[in-house]
Amino acid sequence: MIETKGLTRRFDGLVAVDHIDLSVRKGEVFGLLGPNGAGKTTTVRMLATLIGATEGEAWVAGLRVGEQDAQIRAKIGILTESPGLYERLSVEANLRFFARLHSLSPEQETRQVDKYLSLLDLDDKRKEPAATLSKGMKQKLALARAVLHEPEVLFLDEPTSALDPEAARVVREFMQDLRAHGRTIVLCTHNLFEADLLCDRVGIIKQRLLRVDTPRGLRSSLYGQKVALELAAVGPDLERMVLALPFVRGVERQDSTLVVALDDPDGNNPTLVSRLVEAGAQVRYVRPVEHSLEDAYLALVAEIEQ
Amino acid sequence: MRGRVWTLIAKEWADVFRNKMVLFTVLLPPALMVLLSLGALFGTGMAGPGDANDLQAFMRRPQFEGLSAVEAGQVLMGQYFLTLFLLMPLIIPVSVAAYSIVGEKMQRSLEALLATPITTGELLLGKCLAAIVPALGATWLSFLVFAIGARFMVVSPLVFSRLLSPVWVLVVVLIAPLAAMLGVALSIIVSSRVNDPRAVEQTIGILVVPVLGLFVLQLTGILALNYATLAAGAILLLVIDALVLRGAIRIFDREAILTRWK
DSSP states (O other): OEEEEEEEEEETTEEEEEEEEEEEOTTOEEEEEOOTTSSHHHHHHHHTTSSOOSEEEEEETTEETTTSHHHHHHHEEEEOSSOOOOTTSBHHHHHHHHHHHTTOOHHHHHHHHHHHHHHTTOGGGTTSBGGGSOHHHHHHHHHHHHHTTOOSEEEEESTTTTOOHHHHHHHHHHHHHHHHTTOEEEEEESOHHHHHHHOSEEEEEESEEEEEEOHHHHHHHHHOOEEEEEESOOOHHHHHHHHHSTTEEEEEEETTEEEEEESOHHHHHHHHHHHHHHTTOOEEEEEEEOOOHHHHHHHHHHHHHO | OHHHHHHHHHHHHHHHTTSHHHHHHHHHHHHHHHHHHHHHHHHHHTOOHHHHHTTHHHHTSGGGTTOOHHHHHHHHHHHHHHHHGGGHHHHHHHHHHHHHHHHHHHHTOHHHHHTSSOOHHHHHHHHHHHHHHHHHHHHHHHHHHHHHHHHHHSSSHHHHHHHTOHHHHHIIIIIHHHHHHHHHHHHHHHHTTOSOHHHHHHHHGGGHHHHHHHHHHHHTTSOOOSHHHHHHHHHHHHHHHHHHHHHHHHHSOHHHHHHTOO
16 A cells, blocks of 8 residues: 655755655554654655655555655545644534545535544534644544545554543544554554554654564564563572573573563463473463563664664 | 635635734725725815915826816825725735735644645645735725715716726726735745744735835826836736746745745
């Protein structure tokens, strides 16, 4: 659905985006993660045909960026970093304006406006000026505006930033709903919990695209796969015995817990536990060690900076 | 294309005219101009023979041939105020365009708008028409009200025919749109640099100077309005419009709006 080859953007000699090769599949939710100034918004703006690329090529919904821009804009929806609503216009007038720009027929316009006002719980606010809405409601209205014309590709730039937890949750649930309906979404976010929850794959960007993987794959590739075994007591012999097992990559001892990095935990955990029991260990609990995407992201960025 | 341009114009009017300041700018100058012009005509018509004698010097000009002193006075006064009618197509679109474009910047709504299928040409056309149409509407309507009112204020039908001569009708029909275009194009250029509509209005307020200059030139008799001066003025304004509009089109580009506008 989205393809880029060597996509690059420079501003007066400053490289904002550096030779990005990206492929986002139809129906995929792809997260673009990176610190401020990493080039996330610039990448989205290039793909949304708002600014041109200095080098490279890109295709969105099968159309070539830079050559079929108006057609691309008809097939995409974008949620910008700030809601950017017409504050003096009513909630409904804001949506109707964008529906008309997308050439929806009067019947489609009414149907879509009603549908999204209802879905996003804004129905009772439809006649209110946008200026009177709370921050969360404004963001929901901006989201409704972005999806009103049922775009094939949706670009969401920091959709929950500056929202209170309750509003962020509503917006997140709506995104999950969009995901369930097979919408292709590019999500720029600092919120790694959100990326972990919503994204099929994430790309870590800092001018260049540093790594693309599933959130789980990213965690595994950085930390390996680990299990924690809580024992009644741990001795040095036990630690050595575990380390000698062929599928074990490393062992750490934390009080009475052994943290074991191993290949294929699903297949090898029973062997690991039985060998420990045979060696006289009393195994109380076995649990997988989960690292958050945030840990993985910070580790990766630190690794790159070094 | 027509659909999206009209959609944009309708949105602009719904949005901008909710702003009382803009509404005030669109409604007050025409009302003021009509009242002042008709008042001046009425006052001149009421002047005594002594005041009328002061007009002897002006009466030697060909346009006053065959008129009495009072009639000449009314024609003279009426034409001075007609010059000021040209302020309207300059002031009104500046105000509408400033609040429309700077308003989009302040509300940060341009990026979402630019991400729709609307073309840059449609966007520019919609913004320009949204500012020009009310300005021309107000100018032409107030001119019509003035013309109807003048019919009752003039001391003789001869004054009316001299006052609202074909040259003056052409000035209002031809020069007003060119002046409005200049105001809008300059508003776009200035709006790209500032974040306050009042700053746009103040900067472009300088356009009032040439109109007042025209008023003074007429008053001192240096400039007489006829077909030749009208044609020269229209051509000059057309050239200036073309140059300024070219600059505005260059600035009104998707990428420039998102990356270079302050």
